[in-house]
Amino acid sequence: xSTPTGILAEYRAQRAVSKPASRTIxxxxxxxxxxxxxxxxxxxxxxxxxxxxxxxxxxxxxxxxETLQSPSSEHWLGTDKFGRDVFSRLIWGxxxxxxxxxxxxxxxxxxxxxxxxxxxxxxxxxxIIVMRIVDVFxxxxxxxxxxxxxxxxxxxxxxxxxxxxxxxxxxxxxxxRGEVIVAKEQDYxxxxxxxxxxxMRILFRHIGPNVLSQAIIYAMSDIVMDIMAxxxxxxxxxxxxxxxxxxxxxxxxxxxxxxxxxxxxTVPGLIVVVTSLGVSWLGDGLSDLxxxxxxx
Amino acid sequence: MLxxxxxxxxxxxxxxxxxxxxxxxxxxxxxxxxxxxxxxxLGDKATPDAVSALRTQMGLDKPIWAQYFLFLAHLAQGDLGxxxxxxxxxxxxxxxxxxxxxxxxxxxxxxxxxxxxxxxAIAATAxxxxxxxxxxxxxxxxxxxxxxWVGIMLILLLAVRARIxxxxxxxxxxLDHVYYLFLPALxxxxxxxxxxxxxxxxxxxxxxxxxxxxxxxxxxxxxxxxFRQHVLRNAAIPTVSVIGxxxxxxxxxxxxxxxxFAIPGLGSLMLDAIYARDFPTIQxxxxxxxxxxxxxxxxxxxxxxxxxxxxxxAAKGRA
Numbered sequence: 001x002s003t004p005t006g007i008l009a010e011y012r013a014q015r016a017v018s019k020p021a022s023r024t025i026x027x028x029x030x031x032x033x034x035x036x037x038x039x040x041x042x043x044x045x046x047x048x049x050x051x052x053x054x055x056x057x058x059x060x061x062x063x064x065x066e067t068l069q070s071p072s073s074e075h076w077l078g079t080d081k082f083g084r085d086v087f088s089r090l091i092w093g094x095x096x097x098x099x100x101x102x103x104x105x106x107x108x109x110x111x112x113x114x115x116x117x118x119x120x121x122x123x124x125x126x127x128i129i130v131m132r133i134v135d136v137f138x139x140x141x142x143x144x145x146x147x148x149x150x151x152x153x154x155x156x157x158x159x160x161x162x163x164x165x166x167x168x169x170x171x172x173x174x175x176x177r178g179e180v181i182v183a184k185e186q187d188y189x190x191x192x193x194x195x196x197x198x199x200m201r202i203l204f205r206h207i208g209p210n211v212l213s214q215a216i217i218y219a220m221s222d223i224v225m226d227i228m229a230x231x232x233x234x235x236x237x238x239x240x241x242x243x244x245x246x247x248x249x250x251x252x253x254x255x256x257x258x259x260x261x262x263x264x265x266t267v268p269g270l271i272v273v274v275t276s277l278g279v280s281w282l283g284d285g286l287s288d289l290x291x292x293x294x295x296x
Numbered sequence: 297m298l299x300x301x302x303x304x305x306x307x308x309x310x311x312x313x314x315x316x317x318x319x320x321x322x323x324x325x326x327x328x329x330x331x332x333x334x335x336x337x338l339g340d341k342a343t344p345d346a347v348s349a350l351r352t353q354m355g356l357d358k359p360i361w362a363q364y365f366l367f368l369a370h371l372a373q374g375d376l377g378x379x380x381x382x383x384x385x386x387x388x389x390x391x392x393x394x395x396x397x398x399x400x401x402x403x404x405x406x407x408x409x410x411x412x413x414x415x416x417a418i419a420a421t422a423x424x425x426x427x428x429x430x431x432x433x434x435x436x437x438x439x440x441x442x443x444x445w446v447g448i449m450l451i452l453l454l455a456v457r458a459r460i461x462x463x464x465x466x467x468x469x470x471l472d473h474v475y476y477l478f479l480p481a482l483x484x485x486x487x488x489x490x491x492x493x494x495x496x497x498x499x500x501x502x503x504x505x506x507x508x509x510x511x512x513x514x515x516x517x518x519x520x521x522x523f524r525q526h527v528l529r530n531a532a533i534p535t536v537s538v539i540g541x542x543x544x545x546x547x548x549x550x551x552x553x554x555x556x557f558a559i560p561g562l563g564s565l566m567l568d569a570i571y572a573r574d575f576p577t578i579q580x581x582x583x584x585x586x587x588x589x590x591x592x593x594x595x596x597x598x599x600x601x602x603x604x605x606x607x608x609x610a611a612k613g614r615a
Contacts, residue, residue: 136317139586139593141548144566148582151570152328224440231442232552236567248442255448259456266452269445276440 026288034285040278048094057085059092059245068261077267080253082243086264089245090271096246098275100160101227105219107165112172113215119173120180121203130173137170146229150238157240160233164226171222172215179211213290220283224276231272247272307597311590318586322579323367326354329575337575338380376583377576381569386580389565394584396466397554397561400484401546403477405539407485408492412535415489416496417523420531423501431497435490443549447483447556454479464558480557484549488542495538500531533604540596544589 028034047054057075063083071078077086119130137145149163183189184207192202233239234248242249247268254264329336334350351357355366370376376386419431455463467476503509504527512526551563558564562581569577 132313132317135314136321139314139318139544139590140321140582141544141585141589143548143551144582144585147551147566147570148325148578151578152325154330228442232444235442235444236552236555238570251442251445251448258448258452262452265445265448269442269449272442272445273437273440277436280436280440 028289031285031288033281034289037278037281037283037285040274041282044094044098044275044278047091048098051091051095055085055088055091057088059084059089060243068257070261071263077263078261080250080264081257086250086267089250090247090268092245093247093250093268094271094275096240096244097227097230097248097272100157100230100240101223101275104161104164104226104230105168105222107161108168108222109172109215109219111165112169113176113212115169116173116176117180117203117208117211120177121184121199121207123181127177131177134170134174137167140167142167142225143229143232146233147236147238150233155238155241160230160239164229168222168226171218175214175218176211179214180207183207183211213286217283217287217290220279220286224279224283227272227275227279301598301601303601304594304598307594311594314590315587318583318590319368319371320364322583322586323364325579325582326575327360332356337377339573371583376580379569379574379577381572381574381577386576389577390562390580390584393560393562393565393581396559397547397550397563399473400477400481400550400554400559400561401543403474403481404484404488404546404550405543407481408488408539411485411489412492412496413528416493416500416531419493419497420500420504428497431493435493438486438490441487443483443487444552444556446486447480447553450479450483451556464556466559476557477559480550480553480559483553483556484546487549488539488546491542492535492539495535496531499534500527503527503531506530529603533600536600536603537596540592540599543592543596544585547585547588 061084063079066075066079066083067081069075069079069083075085075087077090080086080089115130119127145167146163149166150159153159153162180203189202189207192206197206230239230246231248231251234246234250235252237249237252239248240246250268251265254261254266254268258265326333326337332347332351334347334354334356335342338347338350355363358366374387376390378384379386379389382389415431415434419428422428450461451463455461461479462476465476467473509522509526512522517526547562550561551566553559554561554563555567562585566578566581568574569581
């Protein structure tokens with residue numbers, strides 16, 4: 001788990017010391033992290049999509065005769081304090097956590113990339129103002145800001161999207177701005193400018209595709225961070241309202257019975273670890289694929 | 297050495313607009329609340345008299361910029377309003393909670409170094425060998441673990457099963473505090489160390505390949521002394537800035553961790569305030585954390601400069 005500022009600093013630190021690597025480009029299927037990440041994420045997405053078919057029980061149907069059962073052939077992971085099947089809730093939880101995680105990056109990605117691109121390309125007062133705003137947002141730790149904003153907007157999925165959008169766009173803006181500042185000195189941009197192309201066309205058609213890869217790679221760490229935020233909000237009782245099956249609130253409910261039913265808090269956490277691992281691999285793989293010469 | 301610190305005043309000056317920005321955001325938080333800010337702050341049960349008194353105090357009948365200056369004027373006097381769960385000034389309550397959270401953060405930072413330095417050394421001295429792979433797998437998994445879940449797992453293993461540590465609380469004496477804070481600090485350290493290890497590993501590999509390390513080796517240095525005297529300081533420089541920016545993350549993480557371990561710090565204060573809809577307390581904690589992180593940024597730059605004589609001060613001032 002990491003923060004936007006942390007990832008940026010680490011990225012810079014690594015870039016500062018990494019040596020130029022060989023320029024041989026492997027075919028995508030030999031890119032181990034990419035393949036492994038795609039498989040893990042693919043399976044999880046499939047589980048989420050097929051949840052109504054795969055899950056043996058209704059995730060929110062209570063059965064007060066069968067509360068807190070140990071794992072058995074009927075209930076593979078046992079039942080919770082309301083007699084709900086934990087395995088089915090885990091599967092349905094994938095729908096909520098993956099959906100929110102992947103949707104939440106869209107707004108900050110788009111907004112941050114456009115603002116960062118404009119600031120980097122045009123510079124001047126617009127750049128100065130944008131960068132000061134970015135500095136201010138970076139002063140607040142991710143969680144503190146998310147929790148405060150979700151409180152202000154009220155619990156629920158749309159508040160989570162809004163809070164994440166407000167907090168996360170700054171990282172994209174900073175990354176893309178840095179990339180555009182480097183790119184605009186390149187020959188192909190100077191050539192396009194001398195050729196009389198409009199600034200917007202140069203920025204979006206020529207520079208854009210070349211700088212977008214860094215934002216896409218960062219988006220993978222951002223998805224992991226967003227999933228962590230959703231799970232933490234669920235655990236704090238500030239996320240998606242019960243009785244919807246969600247991994248964070250499942251951990252909260254399981255913690256109550258940690259001495260007798262340790263699996264109930266453990267398994268949802270393990271699924272989060274697997275999900276993050278899959279998305280991180282995908283990010284590493286994409287980074288190899290998109291910037292073959294930047295890796296050490 | 298001392299003349300290298302002349303950049304500090306200009307760096308502090310740079311922080312001024314950021315601190316103002318932080319106060320601006322915290323100020324606007326009240327206006328983002330649905331409905332009338334005074335009513336939203338005091339809650340549904342407040343009497344009309346109390347609401348109108350707060351409206352006057354916040355200057356809600358004045359233009360927005362006047363309200364902001366009023367907020368700053370109150371802030372300069374350390375007045376951030378009354379907490380209505382505790383019926384005491386918010387500043388007082390926050391000041392009580394700060395030492396608890398700070399001890400947790402410092403403890404966590406110490407444990408992070410204790411975990412990261414040896415593991416990074418183990419990985420960096422044999423790149424792409426099995427032990428490097430093992431350390432890298434640890435960092436990858438460590439980054440994917442929800443912090444609070446790590447805390448619950450540590451409670452399960454070391455408090456419930458093994459009964460070595462308490463399941464939560466803060467204790468009475470200083471020795472108690474160290475004992476009670478160990479598991480929460482370890483939790484934070486486990487989630488911060490992957491980042492520190494990755495940064496240290498990369499920079500150690502590059503330092504180990506440098507000419508001055510070859511020279512030191514040719515003069516007979518090896519093993520731990522070589523590592524301590526020649527490698528660590530240089531390899532640690534990029535990591536200082538990585539850890540510096542992550543201190544804010546430690547403070548953010550401690551919010552959730554304090555809830556898991558029932559520690560009476562800023563995090564518990566903020567969460568309790570959220571459950572009780574005690575807005576002045578939420579505002580005060582957010583403000584403190586924002587300002588704290590800004591100053592940690594400056595401190596990181598100072599340490600960075602002291603450690604690395606090559607840092608270009610002029611460039612640093614502009615950055």
